[in-house]
Amino acid sequence: xxxxxxxxxxRRFVFRLYRHAVRSEHELTYLFWECTLRCNLNCLHCGSxxxxxxxxPDMPLSDFVQALNGxxxxxxxxxxxxxxxxxxxxxxxxxxxxxxxxRQRGFNWCIVSNGLAMTAERFDSLIKSGLGGMSLxxxxxxxxxxxxxxxxxxxxxxxNAIDLCVTRHAQYPSLFLFxxxxxxxxxxxxxxxxxxxxxxxKGVHSWRLFSIFPNGRAARNDLALSSQEYRVLLDFIAETRxxxxxxxxTIHASYSCEGYLGDYELTVRDYFFFCRGGINxxxxxxxxxxxxxxxxxxxxxxxxxxxxxxxxxxxNQKFQNARNRTWAKTGECANCKEWRWCEGNGxxxxxxxxxxCTYCNLKLIEHKT
Numbered sequence: 001x002x003x004x005x006x007x008x009x010x011r012r013f014v015f016r017l018y019r020h021a022v023r024s025e026h027e028l029t030y031l032f033w034e035c036t037l038r039c040n041l042n043c044l045h046c047g048s049x050x051x052x053x054x055x056x057p058d059m060p061l062s063d064f065v066q067a068l069n070g071x072x073x074x075x076x077x078x079x080x081x082x083x084x085x086x087x088x089x090x091x092x093x094x095x096x097x098x099x100x101x102x103r104q105r106g107f108n109w110c111i112v113s114n115g116l117a118m119t120a121e122r123f124d125s126l127i128k129s130g131l132g133g134m135s136l137x138x139x140x141x142x143x144x145x146x147x148x149x150x151x152x153x154x155x156x157x158x159x160n161a162i163d164l165c166v167t168r169h170a171q172y173p174s175l176f177l178f179x180x181x182x183x184x185x186x187x188x189x190x191x192x193x194x195x196x197x198x199x200x201x202k203g204v205h206s207w208r209l210f211s212i213f214p215n216g217r218a219a220r221n222d223l224a225l226s227s228q229e230y231r232v233l234l235d236f237i238a239e240t241r242x243x244x245x246x247x248x249x250t251i252h253a254s255y256s257c258e259g260y261l262g263d264y265e266l267t268v269r270d271y272f273f274f275c276r277g278g279i280n281x282x283x284x285x286x287x288x289x290x291x292x293x294x295x296x297x298x299x300x301x302x303x304x305x306x307x308x309x310x311x312x313x314x315x316n317q318k319f320q321n322a323r324n325r326t327w328a329k330t331g332e333c334a335n336c337k338e339w340r341w342c343e344g345n346g347x348x349x350x351x352x353x354x355x356x357c358t359y360c361n362l363k364l365i366e367h368k369t
Contacts, residue, residue: 012341015272023279023323027077028315030276031107032283032294033064035098036087040116042150044223056286061094065101067284067306072105074312081108081132085294087286090117099129108132110177115158116151123164133177135208136161140188140195147187159202166203179206184233185223192236200249209237210256227367234261234365237268259349259361260342277347278303278322282315290314292322292347300352321353331356338362 004012036058039046071080082102089095089111102109110133111126138158139148145155165178180199184192192209199207211230212223225233233255240253255261255268257275265272277292278301285291290304290311301321304314321327328344333356336342344350345357 011266012272015274016340019272019274022274022276026279026315026319026323028071028075028280028282028312029077029080030281031071031080031082032281033059033082033084034086034283034286034294035059035064035084035089035092035095037286038091039086039088039114040091041088041114041154043114044148044150058092059284059286059288061098061101063288063306064098064284067311068102068105068107070310071312072107074310074316079108081110083110083112085112088114088117090122096125096129099126099131103130110134112181113137113161114149114154115161116154118157118161118164120164123161123168127168127176132175134165135179135181136165137181137183138162138195138199139183140191141198144188144191148183148185162199162202162204169205170203178204179208180204181208181210183210183212184225185212186225186229189225189229189232192233196240196243196251196253197245200245200251204251207240207251207253208256209233209253210258225364227364230361230364234264234268238264241268257346259345259359260338262338262362262365264365265341273342275343275346278319282311284311292319295346295348296322297348298350298352300350300354301347322347327353328357330354332360332363333357 037056038058068082084095084098090113092098095111099109109130111131112135115136115138136158138155139145142155145158146152149155162180165176168176169178182188182192182195188195196207211225211233237253237255240251244250253268254270255264257269257273260273261268277296281293283291283294283296284306285294285297288305288307289302290306290309291297291302303318304311325343325347328350329339333339333342333344342362345360349357349359351358
């Protein structure tokens, strides 16, 4: 780590005050609903290990709506967004009914999708049901995307879905938010510049890039970046944030919220690292389990279940191991000089609330090979 300037020290001090205030208030502003564990793809990197058929049945919409009713009554946040994800949410035939129910209770809603099942007709139907945003995954050009998603039709399908979203966002930029997500691994790192130009020409304005952490199916496949490759990714994002095509077009690229990045903080994303799982972000899993974000799947972080607990009671009275991370100051983290900024990295990178982090972004950055 290089030395910090006075301005950088001040910004970090202000951020720590902000983080403390947000953690103390812990308003629920973002709720994930894992509406299904079924998926029409079989991606190499799937953290949830989703398949076409799931042993866990889809949660009935009425059960989720009942949980929403309790959230509406007790949540102090003036606004909240429900993000419907999976699995692949487009596999549910009642997605439109879910959207209407969410809107009727005063919440915004969006979906995360692989785009394979999206058609112009389904898109219009979702928009009429109040869809306010979408995140679509594209992981390279045809060859690279097909390698990860394992379906030759996937690339064209998500490309068409992106066009639908671009058109909608251009018409209603404040009513429909949209971004593209790319999971970066060894076999698509080199095509990121070409993918960037492809997305810019399509009219995409917002692009989130993730590195793949070893969870679910990803743990069984060699997809993780080396230290050198990881720095290449971060340098690419930093360069892209200042990039313009010859005709002046740009795209806003950012790294995911995964972990603390040392000197790259505020260089590759708009905010300091802050794992908000259990602080502003909550989730209802397909089986009704209540957790932080859906990447946090360890039983140690499951706080309750909507089939026996009131969600907001759990939100207000539990989640202590998400809001106080002192338990994570163990192993190599115990003596780390960056602890006050990192606090043990992302919650999803711990096996339980007694273990040290299984994956250190800063260590990966600073490693020389």
